[in-house]
Amino acid sequence: xxQILTIGLNGLTVASLYFLVASGxxxxxxxxxxxxxxxxxxxxxxGYVAFSVxxxxxxxxxxxxxxxxxxxxxxxxxxxxxxxxxxxEDMRVALxxxxxxxxxxxxxxxxYGGVAHSVVPPxxxxxxxxxxxxxxVYPRYRIFVLGLAILVGIALWLFISRTRFGMIIRAGxxxxxxxxxxxxxxxxxxxxxxxxxxxxxxxxxxxxAGAFSLAPGTDVEYxxxxxxVVIVGGMGSIPGAAIGALLVGLVSQFALGxxxxxxSIVTFALxxxxxxxxxxxxLGRTA
Amino acid sequence: MRQRRTLGRRLWAxxxxxxxxxxxxxxxxxxxxxxxxxxxxxxxxxxxxDGDGEGTDAGDAEGEPIVIGRISALEGPYAAGAExxxxxxxxxxxxxxxxxAGRPIEVIVESSDTTPETAVDRARKLVEQDGVNLIHGxxxxxxxxxxxxxxxxxxxxxxxxxxxxASTTTLSDPAPNYFxxxxxxxxxxxxxxxxxxxxxxxxxVATLAEDYAFPHAQVGGFLEGxxxxxxxxxxxxxxxxxxxDYSSVIASIPDDIDAIFVALGGSDAVDFLSxxxxxxxxxxxxxxxxxxxxxxxxxEGRVRENVEGIVTSMVxxxxxxxxxxxxxxxQRYQEMFPxxxxxxxxxxxxxxYNSFKSLLLGIEEAGGVVEEDDGESLRAAMSxxxxxxxxxxxxxxxxxxxxxxxxxxxxVENDGELTTELxxxxxxxxxxxxxxxxxxxxxx
Numbered sequence: 001x002x003q004i005l006t007i008g009l010n011g012l013t014v015a016s017l018y019f020l021v022a023s024g025x026x027x028x029x030x031x032x033x034x035x036x037x038x039x040x041x042x043x044x045x046x047g048y049v050a051f052s053v054x055x056x057x058x059x060x061x062x063x064x065x066x067x068x069x070x071x072x073x074x075x076x077x078x079x080x081x082x083x084x085x086x087x088x089e090d091m092r093v094a095l096x097x098x099x100x101x102x103x104x105x106x107x108x109x110x111x112y113g114g115v116a117h118s119v120v121p122p123x124x125x126x127x128x129x130x131x132x133x134x135x136x137v138y139p140r141y142r143i144f145v146l147g148l149a150i151l152v153g154i155a156l157w158l159f160i161s162r163t164r165f166g167m168i169i170r171a172g173x174x175x176x177x178x179x180x181x182x183x184x185x186x187x188x189x190x191x192x193x194x195x196x197x198x199x200x201x202x203x204x205x206x207x208x209a210g211a212f213s214l215a216p217g218t219d220v221e222y223x224x225x226x227x228x229v230v231i232v233g234g235m236g237s238i239p240g241a242a243i244g245a246l247l248v249g250l251v252s253q254f255a256l257g258x259x260x261x262x263x264s265i266v267t268f269a270l271x272x273x274x275x276x277x278x279x280x281x282x283l284g285r286t287a
Numbered sequence: 288m289r290q291r292r293t294l295g296r297r298l299w300a301x302x303x304x305x306x307x308x309x310x311x312x313x314x315x316x317x318x319x320x321x322x323x324x325x326x327x328x329x330x331x332x333x334x335x336x337d338g339d340g341e342g343t344d345a346g347d348a349e350g351e352p353i354v355i356g357r358i359s360a361l362e363g364p365y366a367a368g369a370e371x372x373x374x375x376x377x378x379x380x381x382x383x384x385x386x387x388a389g390r391p392i393e394v395i396v397e398s399s400d401t402t403p404e405t406a407v408d409r410a411r412k413l414v415e416q417d418g419v420n421l422i423h424g425x426x427x428x429x430x431x432x433x434x435x436x437x438x439x440x441x442x443x444x445x446x447x448x449x450x451x452x453a454s455t456t457t458l459s460d461p462a463p464n465y466f467x468x469x470x471x472x473x474x475x476x477x478x479x480x481x482x483x484x485x486x487x488x489x490x491x492v493a494t495l496a497e498d499y500a501f502p503h504a505q506v507g508g509f510l511e512g513x514x515x516x517x518x519x520x521x522x523x524x525x526x527x528x529x530x531x532d533y534s535s536v537i538a539s540i541p542d543d544i545d546a547i548f549v550a551l552g553g554s555d556a557v558d559f560l561s562x563x564x565x566x567x568x569x570x571x572x573x574x575x576x577x578x579x580x581x582x583x584x585x586x587e588g589r590v591r592e593n594v595e596g597i598v599t600s601m602v603x604x605x606x607x608x609x610x611x612x613x614x615x616x617x618q619r620y621q622e623m624f625p626x627x628x629x630x631x632x633x634x635x636x637x638x639x640y641n642s643f644k645s646l647l648l649g650i651e652e653a654g655g656v657v658e659e660d661d662g663e664s665l666r667a668a669m670s671x672x673x674x675x676x677x678x679x680x681x682x683x684x685x686x687x688x689x690x691x692x693x694x695x696x697x698x699v700e701n702d703g704e705l706t707t708e709l710x711x712x713x714x715x716x717x718x719x720x721x722x723x724x725x726x727x728x729x730x731x
Contacts, residue, residue: 114365118586118588142534
């Protein structure tokens, strides 16, 4: 019983991290139909930025903020400089973002080396806490990640469904051309969406590096997981990303707990299963 | 409407396609990563990236340059270890002043990522494109197995293993041109099983290891001795190499055990050890040979909080041990790499050092004759040769496999500082007769 509960909690907390990463990816896709394959590298960059800032200032929250801002800025620059001209050509966008991803990951390898890095969380978040159920002691930090993901999820939902800006985004998802025809400066909206989407990857990296170490290769791992999450949940849908993350997190954790050797196969099988039944993803819309 | 439908369909197919493209790119990445070989301004090493830009590290030697192709796992979970291995090679090159038997040494470094496919790809590139007759590498067990079988197809190439430790490599149909100057994974843990029962009193254990050739050997070697001495195996847990999440694995470790044997290395070990703190793993940990190496202990984070008391058996002595010429080696390492290196050399530094130096000593012994006779005199020389390495005497058995000492040690806290203390030395551990595959129960 303990074991099932603990593994269930692990699934939830890992799902939180996946959601943080994947929500940025799906937000950008929903608005701009751009699949940013450098998203994994942005995660890695966020983690390393948080690490360096933490080393320099000894402030963990400053590290998180710096990661958020820096990676958001990098995302905007990439979009404005590299992607603006080719926005409508899927394959070119894919190739350019893969290129950015490889270059960025190799630069990080040169600078930080291959040693595993982690961002040590502050004292009040480390150690375990009693959950009051079946005597389980669960790491406080993981609970924090879960809470943060729920907060970010709610904030995104409010932002998109309740604000004027969100309304523009929703309208943009449905019909980009009409939105710009009504006199709204879509360029600015695009830049803002790219900032938020990339910043989410940076935040996820900074937070994730407290639970899992950062090393060369982490970028590809998270890119792959966030792609699976958004494909399962439906490209472009934030609630879809949440459900996709939950499914992937729980399935991968129970697989790791009970049949670790085939865990990754089970996760991919989930994706194939969903694609076979609902090719557009669980909450994806048939455009 | 119609147009949008096709657009939508194309778009969801794209990330899948892109993911596949990306996966394919991964295996090719070696080339890019070469250029970014982390902090290595090794004067003696340049990679032969563009085919003709090979290293030019001629000393004053006059002869035809001797070209050595090297394969090192500079990407993936052992990236930090591989970097340290490169330092070991640098030490040898400096010792030899970049020349051997009157011929300047040229080195072409290729990076792999611990997968057998990449290792063989790199070897092919070195042999077919650069035309090398000598290969030094690889680092990891599965890579070693793949190269040993590749060696059968390329009889004119002599391969000297850098640090890989799968047992099959030199046991199942060993290639006549594959040489391994260090003992293998099963030998590293063989003395640990009885030690755990006799000295520590742990009688029931679970095992946790990565699911590939080297940890298979480590678990096999450990369980053979452990079970024979009367120990009981409660459960085995296998994870893929490169796994970063151990929370659920830790939850599924049974309660009724005395200790857990953990054969993880590199960034996997870092993740396991930090998560073991968070998830309150209370059982004592018995370490496989790479669990508490310098590359793990000196990673950035809080791994150090959880390693006190770990008993492990390794192929090299702890830095404080006064055995053979080890202290001289440690001191030279620290002098050569005061900043970028680890505080004390890792497993990989000493194994790369020993294997690369063995190769150069062999070439010297063969009078620098390598290409003309397809490596025959070099192989004869290495088979007969023996020398005193920093971790003890080295010579090869009939499988061209060295049998060296194994050092059992414990991580202890001393005045607030963590150090490793020697507990026992098992001298010249012999190569077992059977190669270990993945074990899920005591070997019969």
